[in-house]
Amino acid sequence: MFITRRLEFDAGHRIPNHNSQCKHLHGHRYAIEITLSGNIITTEGQSEQGMVMDFSDVKRIAKEKVVDEWDHAFLVYRGDHMVSDFLASMPGHKTVVLDVIPTAENLAQTAFGILNGAYRDVYGNNLRLERVRIYETPNNWADCVRS
Numbered sequence: 001m002f003i004t005r006r007l008e009f010d011a012g013h014r015i016p017n018h019n020s021q022c023k024h025l026h027g028h029r030y031a032i033e034i035t036l037s038g039n040i041i042t043t044e045g046q047s048e049q050g051m052v053m054d055f056s057d058v059k060r061i062a063k064e065k066v067v068d069e070w071d072h073a074f075l076v077y078r079g080d081h082m083v084s085d086f087l088a089s090m091p092g093h094k095t096v097v098l099d100v101i102p103t104a105e106n107l108a109q110t111a112f113g114i115l116n117g118a119y120r121d122v123y124g125n126n127l128r129l130e131r132v133r134i135y136e137t138p139n140n141w142a143d144c145v146r147s
C-alpha cells in the first residue's frame with residue numbers, strides 16, 4: 001500500500017549557470033509530495049488501525065525535517081559564491097546552503113536523503129519512504145524514487 005502527503009512552501013533560488021531567466025534571483029511556491037509504502041496496521045484499538053501511517057505524522061515529520069527549514073528561505077548552491085556571500089552578509093537571513101544547484105531534481109534528491117531515515121517503521125508494518133516529488137511550478141516537477 002502506498003500513501004502520499006503533499007505540503008507546500010515558498011522559497012527563493014537561482015540556477016547560476018542557466019542559459020535563460022532562471023539565473024536570476026526568483027522564487028517559487030514549491031510543493032513536496034512524500035510517498036510511503038507499508039502494510040495497513042491492523043492492531044485493534046490502535047489510533048493508526050487501518051492506516052499505513054497517520055497523515056498528520058507524515059506531515060509533522062516532513063515539516064520538522066524539510067518544509068519548515070526551507071520555507072521562506074533562499075536555497076543557494078554552495079558554489080554560487082556571489083549570492084551565498086551576499087546572503088551571509090545579511091544578519092539573520094534565512095538561507096539554506098546546498099552542496100548542489102537548487103534544481104527540482106536536486107531538491108527532490110536532497111529531501112529524499114533527509115527524509116529517508118526520518119520515517120521509521122515503529123509499527124512493524126514495513127513502512128518506508130518510496131518517493132519524494134518536488135513541484136517547482138504546477139507544470140514542472142522531479143521525482144526521487146527509492147532505487
Ligand SMILES: Nc1nc2c(c(=O)[nH]1)N=C([C@H](O)[C@H](O)COP(=O)(O)OP(=O)(O)OP(=O)(O)O)CN2
Pocket residue numbers: 015022102103104105136137138139140
Ligand atoms: N530540469 C529542470 N529544468 C529547469 C529547472 C529545474 O529545476 N529542472 N528549473 C528552472 C527554473 O528554476 C525556472 O524557475 C522554471 O520555471 P519557469 O521558467 O516558470 O518554467 P516554465 O516557464 O517552463 O513554466 P510555465 O509553467 O510554462 O510558466 C528551469 N529549468
Ligand SMILES: [Zn+2]
Pocket residue numbers: 013014022026027028136
Ligand atoms: Zn526557478
